[in-house]
Amino acid sequence: MTAGRQPRSRSASRLGVASGEARAGPDWFDEGYRHIWMPYAQMQTAPLPEAVKATRGTRIELWDGRELIDGVASWWSACHGYNHPHIRDAVRRQLDVMPHVMLGGLANEPVFTLAARLAALAPGSLNRVFFSESGSVAVEVAMKMAVQYWRNLGQPKRRKFVCFDGAYHGDTIGAMAVGDPEGGVHGAVADLMEGQYRLALPRDDKTLADFCSFVGAKAPECAAVILEPLVQGAGGMLFHNAEMLCAVRDVAAAHGLLLILDEIMTGLGRLGTLFACQQAGVVPDIMTLSKSLTGGTLPLAATIATAQVFGAFLSDNPDRALMHGPTFAGNALACAAANASLDLFEREPRLAQVRAIEKRLSAGLEPCRGMAGVVDVRVKGAVGVVELDRIDDVNRLRARFIAEGCWIRPFANVVYLMPAFTIGEDDLARLTETVVTVVGEWSALRPFAREA
């Protein structure tokens, strides 16, 4: 892979230039592109986005008829594949009855049913569900809950969070403040965030001892520890083991800190159990969910608290209530989709599918190990990662995957696969073979890329 940038057209008349071929685009593209601000994109140099016509199962059909095998599941959310008929039917039925009604003071069936179902599925006494519309907001709500929990208990000084290098919890201000701005994507606005305590994630005796002594010293000013259990996702697809998760839980508990586990990426099957924390037998005080909650069809997030946390908000004093209420909290369409998604977890062998994917990812990505520039190959559940020493031109690497008919989006220094749990054996094999091919090319051309 050479480091030079391709010249790029800003016009749909050259749509698909990233894959090396110019094609005519749809008529909505040019005018829309002049006005849209795309996520995570340097708009001056980013390749034009691929125009999507439709999605189906684990395939993305592009406007010009090409089809991509999806290795990303729309940022890890479309766990049942796209357009699952059961979710589609549930949303259609709900649309006819009531797409949305405010949750303040009004109840609707899908949201109440979903709250009860999530409470039954969540481990331990996690049984109070607060709904919002995105993962970042679910994290904000968890943080608010933790700080106010202590205020309600008469300890208002406990309002800092202990978080970890490599963490990613979302793009809103509070969520960014407990993420890792250096390793992550928020360096440009790092000044905006109130300082929290960010430490190395315990991975060995030394980092565990450091974590332990830090928490011991700072506990009186700390509300909670926040962590993505077992896999830190957008911070670099970094893994830690169940033993370390238990150790974090034990240290937090020993010093009275709440434990917030952000299962937005790991929860709902991605690591082979319904929730990642179950692999360690750890029950947090607060847990966040989103992404796969609606099978990736509609925006919805949940912040689930234990009975004990919820109890601290009960009072004759209105000031002790949790003052949060997004306009679209408990949106009936999204909750209908989430209930249908939970039906699928009950009726179809999702966790077994994830375990089969884990085996295929391990075998399929193994040839990358030992290639020059490959730092690590690791797999946990339906997360397969090839870590490179560096990626000089991520856009070029992404374009190679598209040219091979795969939707794979390397970032930072990782190439990863997180497909739908329903992906067929052949499509998964195509994804892993393509990773091996493209990483192999990258590995062979790497010295030249460095010189360019």
Ligand SMILES: Cc1ncc(COP(=O)(O)O)c(C=O)c1O
């Ligand atoms: C662990 C984790 N927390 C929070 C978020 C933020 O979710 P959203 O993008 O829905 O705001 C993400 C998104 O990738 C995530 O992976």
